[in-house]
Amino acid sequence: MIATKGYAAQNATTDPALWSFEHREPGPNDILIDIHFCGICHSDIHQARNEWGNALYPMVPGHEIVGTVARVGSAVTKFKVGDKAGVGCMVDSCRVCPSCKAGEEQYCDKGATVWTYNSKTDAGLTFGGYSDKIVLDESFALHIPDNLNLAATAPLLCAGITTYSPLRHFGAGEGKRIGIVGLGGLGHMALKFSHAFGAHTVQFTTSASKIEDAKKLGADEVILTKEAGWDANLGRTFDFVLDCVSAPHDITPYLGLLKRDAVYCSVGIPETPIQVAAFAVAMGRKHVTGSAIGGIKETQEMLDFCGKHNIVSDIEMTTFDKLSEAWVRVVKADVKYRFVLDTKSL
The missing domain is CATH 3.90.180.10 (Medium-chain alcohol dehydrogenases, catalytic domain)
Known part of the structure; x- marks a missing residue:
């Protein structure tokens, strides 16, 4: 031993x-x-x-x-x-x-x-x-x-593959509008990957102090979600939203951002169940899903991608x-x- x-x-x-x-x-x-x-x-x-x-x-x-x-x-x-x-x-x-x-x-x-x-x-x-x-x-x-x-x-x-995998699986890339919710351990990696994939990436955060960080990390836009009406004029404009927040929070506003047939994905794994309003998904045939890390082959792919693009x-x-x-x-x-x-x- x-x-x-x-x-x-x-x-x-x-x-x-x-x-x-x-x-x-x-x-x-x-x-x-x-x-x-x-x-x-x-x-x-x-x-x-x-x-x-x-x-x-x-x-x-x-x-x-x-x-x-x-x-x-x-x-x-x-x-x-x-x-x-x-x-x-x-x-x-x-x-x-x-x-x-x-x-x-x-x-x-x-x-x-x-x-x-x-x-x-x-x-x-x-x-x-x-x-x-x-x-x-x-x-x-x-x-x-x-x-x-x-x-x-x-x-x-963990943080890397947890965000890389769903972004890859759901087709983040050029011509896609991607939302990242939360700028923490998971969120900052999601932002880096989405930017590296060539997607138009929008960072959502409750912290005004993180706005400049988000821009430096590759965000094309930063939306401060503590402000009233933050989601005005954003309805049905996103192809995919990746939620990286681990604390309980209302996901309904983010469902409103999705285009028809688009996907909201949770990787933050809050302690309490996610509440989904039926009409929020029915109107637009929207999908609510989750994702857990990635397999060994995909994790190696992610590391090789990071080596190529110097992402850490x-x-x-x-x-x-x-x-x-x-x-x-x-x-x-x-x-x-x-x-x-x-x-x-x-």
């Missing part, structure tokens, strides 16, 4: 603290990654505090992981020692169902997706990237383009001794735009 140290939540009411645990020895198809950086995702907080009702303790959060390969199993072909590697939200699936065979492992039809942390396996619980090491099958590890800043690449493994997350570096403070700021949306933990601080 491989001795590992990290930060673990022991229950729903206390913040993660230093904890020692073990990973398995790498098998023939496994790689051992020395973790250098791990992004802080709002879902880490949701799960550690059992806000989604599925928490397993002790829990070592973290699924935006980057580092270098330290060991490889005898049958490994994708990686060699010294390679930069990343780990996102999942480390295994059934691999044989239609969804897995289609490269959509996150939607495994057998419900057998093994999440990077907070999953129960025959070998025990999975532990994530708030730690110094991780062992996983090479099939679920990602190559990191050499030209990308490693720390700023970490959030691409805007980050604030932090250390483990300041984790509780960072979590408070994440909940307050007081970070531009993603915290990344430096594992050297362990």
